[in-house]
Amino acid sequence: MQNVAVVIPTLRRPAMLERALRSVFAQVGSLDRIAAVVVADNDPDGSAAALIDRLRAETPVPLTYAHAPVPGVATARNIGLAATDAPLIAFLDDDEAASPGWLAALLQAQSQTGADVLFGPIRGRVPDGTGWTTPYLERFFGRDGPTQTGLTDQIHGCGNSLMVRATALPGPAPFDAAMDQTGGEDDRLFTALQARGGRFGWAADAWVDEFAPPDRATLNYALLRAFAYGQSPSQMAAARRDWPGVARWMLIGAAQAAVWALASLALTLLRRPARAETLDRTARGLGKIFWTKGFEPKLYGAAMMRRSTT
Known part of the structure; x- marks a missing residue:
């Protein structure tokens, strides 16, 4: 049953994007559930297209390229969503790499909790040379949570998440494009869901690593x-x-x-x-x-x- 799409927004980070994609291709116990892996290319020049064409020949799952030429984080997420009709949507950022059991853990947690949105833990990784700020930056780019899977009141960001489309992602463009340059589009979406009585869950085994690029690891x-x-x-x-x-x-x-x-x-x-x-x-x-x-x-x-x- 192919009922989940993995959406990866990206903007001019080809090496990181390839690492993220290969981590999805290497998933264990969930590849047969993946209807599509959608790359939402937020570069006006469409720079990720060549990479997607190259990887299509070696991917075990359908790989979709969606061009989102107007730079903006909310717009990229909306364009990625529009490229698939899968009822479950997993978001992975292009600077993240999923552990082999990532998607299976998210899907299992959703089945267990019935949550509209599931979040998973993140290990923050920073380049060498960050000195005394390294422990802080690793925590900053990481995400901690309970040791057990279950429902939670804590809301996190979109990276490393699974959402039930019908309840968590209403309408054709659920992310507010007014937040394109500042971020916070996920906060706005989740706050509205919370007001509607939506439920959030934590998938304790759905690990990803987030690799902060040098321009951000400061x-x-x-x-x-x-x-x-x-x-x-x-x-x-x-x-x-x-x-x-x-x-x-x-x-x-x-x-x-x-x-x-x-x-x-x-x-x-x-x-x-x-x-x-x-x-x-x-x-x-x-x-x-x-x-x-x-x-x-x-x-x-x-x-x-x-x-x-x-």
């Missing part, structure tokens, strides 16, 4: 993304027009920023590696305060294209 980039993560609770409250909720999150953010900024100052003076963690928490607190559009960092789409050419 403290500055991680703190910028931490700031964006911090904006999400305030932004989601604003989207619901829950203005008391916005005020509450801003107050929480102010308290967090004040406490962790002081801790960061002390740890920086002492040159302690733990300052990376306190700086991260400071950034997330600031994000809750400065959540409006003028403060949204541009992390995806055109910003990714600029980084790929420098």
Whole structure:
């Protein structure tokens, strides 16, 4: 029964994309369930097409190329979805590599829990040379969760996830293209699902590795993304027009920023590696305060294209 599609958005990272694809081709116990592996190429030049043509001759599963020429993370996900009608959708990012039992573990967890969205754990990998920030960056690009599979209240990002299309991905373009350059399209989707009574699950054995490229494996980039993560609770409250909720999150953010900024100052003076963690928490607190559009960092789409050419 071929009822699941693996969707991999990509933007000018051919070596990483090939690694991600080969990890899907090497899946154990689930290849007969894969209706398609869809690569959503977000490069206006369509640079991933040649790789897909080359790999089609050696893949054990149908491989589909979908061109998403307008750079943007939400647009790429929507174009990937439009290229398949599979009722179950697994998302893998192009900088990730799935363990051999990844998809089987996600499918088993969905059957066990009945969740609309399943998340799995991620091991963060960073290049050599990141020095004292290495432990922090590995945690930042990783994802931890319960040791047992089951339902969860914790919401994560799209990378390494499985979704029931009918309930979790409504309409032809469920990811909000307004978030193309900033990210957060998955937060918005999952918050709406949560409001509808949707259920989330954790697949404890669905491991992937995430390989942070050199341009992202820096403290500055991680703190910028931490700031964006911090904006999400305030932004989601604003989207619901829950203005008391916005005020509450801003107050929480102010308290967090004040406490962790002081801790960061002390740890920086002492040159302690733990300052990376306190700086991260400071950034997330600031994000809750400065959540409006003028403060949204541009992390995806055109910003990714600029980084790929420098």
